[in-house]
Every structure is written in C-alpha cells, then in structure tokens.
Amino acid sequence: MAWTFRFLEEIALADIGFEAEGESIEEVFQGATQALLESMANPSTVSDEWEREIERTDADQSALLFDWLSDVVYWKDAAGVVFREAPLTLTREGEVWLLRARLIGAPVDQQTQELHADVKGITKHLYELKQAGNRWKVRVVLDV
Amino acid sequence: MRDATQTRQTIPDMNLNTNMTVNRITDEIWEIPMSEKPDMLVPARIYATKGILQAMDSGVFDQLTNVACLPGIRRYALCMPDGHWGYGFPIGGVAAFDVQDGIISPGGVGYDINCGMRLIRTDLTLADVQPRLEQLMTELFRKVPAGVGASGFVRLSREEFRRVMTHGARWCVERGYGWHRDLVRMEEGGCIEGADPSIVTDHAIQRGINQLGTLGSGNHYLEVQVVSNDRIFDPVTAAALGITGHEQIVVMVHCGSRGFGHQVASDYLKMFEKSMRRYGISVKDQQLACAPFRSPEGQEYFSAMNCAANTAFANRQVITHQIREAFAEVFGRSAEALGMELVYDVAHNIAKIERYPEGDLVVHRKGATRAFGPGSPELPEAFRQTGQPVICGGSMETGSYLLVGTDHAVRDTFGSTMHGAGRTMSRAQAKRRVRGIQLQQQMKQRGILVKAVSMSGLAEEAGLAYKDISEVVESVDRAGITKKVAELRPIGNIKG
Numbered sequence: 221m222a223w224t225f226r227f228l229e230e231i232a233l234a235d236i237g238f239e240a241e242g243e244s245i246e247e248v249f250q251g252a253t254q255a256l257l258e259s260m261a262n263p264s265t266v267s268d269e270w271e272r273e274i275e276r277t278d279a280d281q282s283a284l285l286f287d288w289l290s291d292v293v294y295w296k297d298a299a300g301v302v303f304r305e306a307p308l309t310l311t312r313e314g315e316v317w318l319l320r321a322r323l324i325g326a327p328v329d330q331q332t333q334e335l336h337a338d339v340k341g342i343t344k345h346l347y348e349l350k351q352a353g354n355r356w357k358v359r360v361v362l363d364v
Numbered sequence: 365m366r367d368a369t370q371t372r373q374t375i376p377d378m379n380l381n382t383n384m385t386v387n388r389i390t391d392e393i394w395e396i397p398m399s400e401k402p403d404m405l406v407p408a409r410i411y412a413t414k415g416i417l418q419a420m421d422s423g424v425f426d427q428l429t430n431v432a433c434l435p436g437i438r439r440y441a442l443c444m445p446d447g448h449w450g451y452g453f454p455i456g457g458v459a460a461f462d463v464q465d466g467i468i469s470p471g472g473v474g475y476d477i478n479c480g481m482r483l484i485r486t487d488l489t490l491a492d493v494q495p496r497l498e499q500l501m502t503e504l505f506r507k508v509p510a511g512v513g514a515s516g517f518v519r520l521s522r523e524e525f526r527r528v529m530t531h532g533a534r535w536c537v538e539r540g541y542g543w544h545r546d547l548v549r550m551e552e553g554g555c556i557e558g559a560d561p562s563i564v565t566d567h568a569i570q571r572g573i574n575q576l577g578t579l580g581s582g583n584h585y586l587e588v589q590v591v592s593n594d595r596i597f598d599p600v601t602a603a604a605l606g607i608t609g610h611e612q613i614v615v616m617v618h619c620g621s622r623g624f625g626h627q628v629a630s631d632y633l634k635m636f637e638k639s640m641r642r643y644g645i646s647v648k649d650q651q652l653a654c655a656p657f658r659s660p661e662g663q664e665y666f667s668a669m670n671c672a673a674n675t676a677f678a679n680r681q682v683i684t685h686q687i688r689e690a691f692a693e694v695f696g697r698s699a700e701a702l703g704m705e706l707v708y709d710v711a712h713n714i715a716k717i718e719r720y721p722e723g724d725l726v727v728h729r730k731g732a733t734r735a736f737g738p739g740s741p742e743l744p745e746a747f748r749q750t751g752q753p754v755i756c757g758g759s760m761e762t763g764s765y766l767l768v769g770t771d772h773a774v775r776d777t778f779g780s781t782m783h784g785a786g787r788t789m790s791r792a793q794a795k796r797r798v799r800g801i802q803l804q805q806q807m808k809q810r811g812i813l814v815k816a817v818s819m820s821g822l823a824e825e826a827g828l829a830y831k832d833i834s835e836v837v838e839s840v841d842r843a844g845i846t847k848k849v850a851e852l853r854p855i856g857n858i859k860g
Contacts, residue, residue: 229796233421233448233787234455234583260512290630297571297623300513328513335818337791338512338581338860340475340626344633344650345451361451363475363626364582364791 223251231346232361236337241357246310248349248356249285249319253306256289256342259362261302262334267326270301274323277316282349284310284317285358289342292323301325302333337364379418382425386410386417392843395440396429403433403648411777412445413839416831419788423449424456430648431459435656436466438722442777444732445839446756446786446831450474452651455731455787458780461657463717463724467645468662469654470636470669472728474713475629476580477669478676479620480551481710481733481755481783483766483852484684486691487703490590490611490855500588500694501813501856507686508586509578510860511817516577518682525573526561532674533709536681543700546681548744550709551734551752554677556716559670565631568668572624572675577682581821581860583784584619585760586683588856595851601750601768602849605707614852615704616764617683618757620713625672632665657726666715666726673714680709707766708753710734712783718742720778727778735769735781735846754846756837758785760814760857761807761827765837766849773845781846785833794829795820807857816859825859 222244228237236259240251257263274291278284288308295301303325311318328335340363349358373388380386384400389409394417396408408428410417424447431453432441438460447456452471461467493500509516518541520528528535533554536542547553579586593609596602602609621628636653639661640646645654655662684706688699695702715728736743736752743752751768758764762785773779789797800819803826807814816822840846 227792229790229792231423231449231790232451233423233790234450236791294567294571294627296513297575297626298567300515300574302513328511330511330817334820335512335581336820337818337824338514340582340623341630343451343475344637344653347650363451 223247225251225255236362236364237360239357239359241355243355245281245356248358249308249310252285252289252358252360253292253308256292257303257306259337260296260339261336263304265332265334266302266304268304268324269326270299272323274321276319277313279316281317284319285349286342286347288319288321289360293339293341295323296339301327302335339364381420381422384425392839396425401429401433404429406432406437406440408432408441410443410447411839411843411845413835416445416835416839420447421449424454427452427454428457430652431457433648434459434461434467434469434652434654435645436461438462438725442780444782445836446731446782446784448786450730452649453730456782457730458728458732458778460720460725460727460778462722463657463726466657466726467654468657468666468715468726469652469728470629470632470665471651471653472730473629473669473715474730475626476620476713477625477628477672478711479713480676480680481712481757482617482680482684483707483755484615484687485606485703485705485707486613488613488695490613493613496694497813497856500690501815501858503690503694504586504687505815505858507690508683508858510858511581512860514578515574516682518576520573520576522569522573525569528576528678529561529564529671529674530559531555532677533681536678536685541685542681546706548746549706550677551711554681554709556670556673558667559674560667561671563664564628564668564671568624568627568631571627572622575622575624576679577686578622579619579683579858579860580622581818583825584860586858587616587760587854589614589616589764589852589854591850591852597848597850604750605753605766605849606705607766607850615687616755616757616852617680619679619683621672621676622679624675628668628672632668635661669715673711677709708755710753710755718779725778729780731783732780733783734779735773736779737769737771737774739771740774754781756782756784756833758833759827759830760825760854760859761812762833763854764852765833766852767837767846768849769846770844777845781840782836785830785836787829788831789829791824794826795823797828798823798826812854813856814859818860822859
C-alpha cells in the first residue's frame with residue numbers, strides 16, 4: 221500500500237477536505253476512495269454483507285475519479301449502506317481509462333458501526349488531480 | 365439604525381484576512397468596490413460588526429467577489445455576518461440575478477436544497493419537561509432517525525414520491541402527518557409551484573425515496589429549548605408568534621432535502637459545467653457553474669430544485685409529526701392539548717423569483733434566510749403585523765434566536781438576513797480540540813442532554829467551532845434587516 225491521505229484543516233470550514241497521493245494514478249484513486257469511506261464510517265467496524273461491482277470509463281482521469289467518488293456517495297443513500305473497503309483497478313483501454321471496483325459494506329447499523337459524516341456530495345471546489353514528479357496527488361472537498 | 369446610503373469611508377489598517385479594499389458604509393455594512401477584481405459587475409457588501417468582519421476567513425472575500433462577476437447580478441453580492449468559506453458562493457451569501465439576462469447557479473443554493481429551520485411552540489414549561497427530559501430525548505431519538513444512511517418510517521412508491529415533490533408539506537397534511545393550519549406558517553405555504561418531477565433523475569429519486577422524516581448529520585439537529593422572560597426582547601411580537609416565555613419549551617428542527625436534494629444539485633452542477641461553454645459563460649470557480657435562467661437548462665434546474673425544496677418542506681413536516689407523537693406519548697396528552705403549534709418554517713438554501721424595484725429577480729440565498737417585513741404582500745395575514753419569522757440556529761451549546769424580518773431588509777438586502785452562528789473553525793480543527801464523549805458529558809453537566817449517532821460528528825459541532833451567535837444577531841439587528849424577538853436556550857439535542 222503506497223497511497224496516503226490526510227484531512228485538511230484550513231479549507232472549507234463546514235465541510236471535509238482531504239488530499240490523497242500515491243505513486244501511480246491507480247494508487248491515488250485508492251487513497252481518495254479510502255479517505256471518502258473513512259469520512260462516512262470507520263471501515264473496520266463495517267462488515268461485508270453488501271457488495272456492488274462498478275465499472276466506469278472516461279478519457280479524463282480527473283472526471284473518472286470525481287464520478288467514481290460520486291458513485292460511492294450515491295450507493296450510501298440508495299442502498300442505505302456504509303463501506304468496509306473498495307478494491308479497485310485502473311487500466312488504460314485504448315483512448316479511455318477503465319475503472320473496475322467492488323464496493324463492499326453493510327447496511328447502516330448504529331449499534332455496531334462507528335458512523336461519521338453523512339456526505340452530501342463531492343464538490344469541484346479546489347478539486348485538483350495532478351502529477352508532481354513521480355507522485356500523483358488529488359485534493360477533494362466533500363459537502364457534509 | 366443608520367442609513368445604508370451614507371458616504372463610503374476607507375478605513376486603513378482594518379486587520380482583515382484579505383488584501384482587498386473594504387470600505388465602511390455603516391458600522392454594520394462594509395463594501396468591497398468593483399475595482400478590487402476584474403469583471404466585477406457590482407460591489408460586494410458584507411453585513412457584520414467590525415469584530416466579526418475582522419474574524420472572517422479569506423475565502424469569504426474571494427468567493428463573494430467571484431459572485432459579483434456572475435452575469436445579470438443586480439445591486440450587490442451580499443454576505444451576512446454568519447458568512448464563512450463555502451464552495452462557489454460563501455455560506456451566508458445572497459445574490460439576485462435578473463430573470464431576463466441573469467443566471468441561476470446550484471452553487472448559490474447549495475447541495476442541501478431548502479435546508480431550513482422550523483420552530484414548534486408548546487404550552488409546556490421547563491418544570492414540566494425537566495423530570496422527563498431523558499425519556500423525551502430517548503423517544504425523540506427513536507422516532508426521528510438521524511445520521512449517515514438513515515431511512516425514515518414513511519414508505520413511498522415512486523409515484524407517491526413524485527407527489528411529495530409537487531405538493532411538499534401539503535402532501536403530509538393530506539396523509540395525516542400534520543395539521544392544515546401548519547401550512548400557513550411555512551414559507552410558500554410549504555409548497556413551491558413549478559416543480560416538475562419528470563425531469564428529476566432516477567439517481568436522485570433512488571437516493572431520497574427512503575429518507576423522508578430523517579435529520580441527516582453534520583450541523584443538522586433537533587433541539588428542545590427553553591424561552592425565559594428575560595430573553596424575550598419584543599414581548600408583543602413574541603406573543604403574536606406564540607412565544608410566551610415563563611420557561612416555555614419550544615422545539616427547533618434544522619435539516620433539508622437529504623440525498624434527493626443532494627443528487628439534484630450534483631446532477632445539475634455537472635450539466636451546467638458543460639452547458640456554460642455553449643452560453644459563453646466563464647466563472648472564477650467551477651462550483652459557480654451556472655446557466656442563463658431563461659435557458660432550457662436553467663429552467664430545468666429551477667424546476668428540479670423546486671422538487672427538492674418541496675421534499676425538504678415535507679421532510680421537516682414528517683419530523684414535526686414524529687415530534688408531536690413523541691411529546692404526546694411522554695406527556696400523556698395530545699399534541700394539540702400540549703399547544704404544539706408551528707411558529708414558522710423557513711428555508712435558508714434556495715433560489716426564488718421575487719419582485720424588487722429592478723424587476724423580477726432570481727434571489728439566491730445560500731446559508732441566508734428570507735426576512736420579509738410587515739409590509740410585504742407575500743406574507744399571510746398571520747404575519748402582516750409582525751413581519752416574517754426568521755429562525756436562526758446557533759451552536760448546540762450556546763442557543764438560538766427567533767427574529768422577524770423588516771421592510772429595511774426588503775429595501776437593502778433583497779429581503780434577506782443571517783441563518784445561524786457561522787463556523788470559525790474547520791471540522792478537523794474542532795475534533796483536535798475536543799472529544800465527542802467528553803463534550804457530551806460537559807454539556808450534560810450544564811443541563812443539555814445530547815443524543816448523537818456519531819461522537820466524532822458531535823465534536824465537530826462543538827460551540828467553540830462557531831461564532832458568538834449573539835454578536836452575529838446584534839449585527840443584523842443594528843443594521844435593521846431583522847429584529848430580535850427571543851433567545852432560545854438548549855436543554856436537549858439530537859444530532860446525526
């Protein structure tokens with residue numbers, strides 16, 4: 221696991237901001253996903269009784285990550301679940317990038333899960349995916 | 365109160381979190397001139413005491429002046445004293461755009477469309493409630509689901525959910541989740557016309573269909589409060605609104621349109637990002653994505669936004685039904701016998717068409733409340749003497765306020781005022797300063813019983829993360845855009 225993330229303290233006072241980074245574009249996707257999952261619940265307190273496979277393609281990596289994170293927020297409400305993990309791969313398929321992910325979690329249970337924020341949406345405020353040297357980095361602000 | 369038209373005065377060394385020029389108009393009104401940023405079409409005005417202005421984060425100045433560059437904006441881009449860094453528009457932002465050549469922007473409304481406040485009065489006193497407070501809060505916590513992913517007790521077919529979108533709180537009253545007279549005491553009667561469910565995405569329906577009657581998390585809450593005689597500032601108006609003091613118990617609700625509204629906002633931000641190029645609109649922040657109000661995209665968003673706004677009115681109405689049921693069970697008398705009448709329900713994240721001297725304008729309020737004065741023809745008879753009630757939620761530790769709108773607000777701020785205390789500290793900073801469990805214990809010692817789904821979420825909402833609401837309220841009272849009626853002190857709080 222070569223990705224990392226950190227929550228940002230000085231931006232978007234009422235919301236949640238984080239930066240994720242990794243050595244590859246795939247790793248930065250994984251880091252940002254983990255930051256989002258942890259914003260909603262402590263993944264270690266969530267079981268694995270619910271699962272959804274998701275595939276997305278886009279020529280633009282930044283748009284692909286934004287839409288994928290938005291998928292996670294959508295399923296939180298649509299299925300009433302929080303998440304344990306979301307293993308994913310990112311591959312180049314001709315002109316587009318292909319994201320294959322498994323979203324794994326369980327229905328919300330206030331007795332057994334450590335719940336955090338109810339994320340409303342992924343915002344484009346200060347949203348930026350970039351390569352700096354040999355590392356990839358993304359900054360995301362969640363509306364909560 | 366001073367006249368807002370008096371001479372501008374540049375004050376050096378204001379010690380603000382911006383390098384921009386900020387001129388004093390009055391002690392509570394400050395103006396950033398159009399010269400401060402290329403493309404500003406109008407000046408930006410901030411309503412605040414000098415102290416609040418000095419504490420405002422840099423994001424407010426930058427974002428407000430970005431708003432002042434949007435096509436069709438009229439008069440000023442405004443920010444209320446509870447303003448702080450948001451995304452696109454600042455929280456506390458008010459901007460009005462001409463319906464003919466102006467825009468509509470989901471970023472000027474926010475993700476939580478028609479997030480708003482509701483206040484319910486009772487005939488109960490602190491002496492009645494204190495011995496049963498634990499039981500009452502437990503029952504309220506059970507009946508009003510809160511927190512991430514929570515679903516409500518109302519089960520809806522898609523067809524029925526579409527009826528909620530068009531009928532708002534009226535749907536609730538038809539289904540027995542409220543009293544007919546509740547509707548008079550809501551902005552727009554709890555139902556905004558022009559909602560078209562056919563243009564709402566399946567994603568939005570799927571996110572919201574099971575969430576009617578739920579609070580959500582973040583700064584959303586349900587609070588049991590007390591009104592003491594010494595905290596009533598205008599006894600005549602208070603009495604007209606059903607606030608009688610003598611340690612009277614009232615209940616405040618803060619929530620919005622839940623996942624449904626959040627998805628509507630997301631869907632149209634994405635659509636507008638693409639359509640802006642077609643209309644030749646460029647914005648200084650992607651979150652200001654917008655469309656001409658008269659364009660097909662603009663009209664579609666307005667219609668979808670109204671669907672979400674009506675759903676929010678319905679959400680707060682179902683919650684009210686549950687609150688009334690909880691009180692009736694705990695106190696063994698019907699909600700009517702307990703005098704649980706609605707004081708008012710008002711939105712603070714919305715865009716609406718309103719008429720001003722400039723003509724019909726699309727007034728965006730994002731973390732700002734409509735504040736029509738006694739003379740406003742739009743108000744129902746019940747508020748023609750008092751002015752429209754304005755409900756401002758403070759932090760869960762410090763209390764909240766009931767205010768009323770004024771004719772000055774209609775003249776000066778497109779009939780708008782503040783909505784709450786406003787944050788001064790990020791969620792991450794607040795969590796470093798205090799732990800949720802510790803805060804819950806401290807509040808219990810101070811007589812405030814808190815039930816929370818998330819302890820980290822509780823810490824994020826600590827009073828230390830917010831401005832002093834009394835000073836924020838003083839700003840708008842002295843500026844004349846709302847008048848203080850009563851302060852409401854918390855004794856029980858439910859958070860997601």
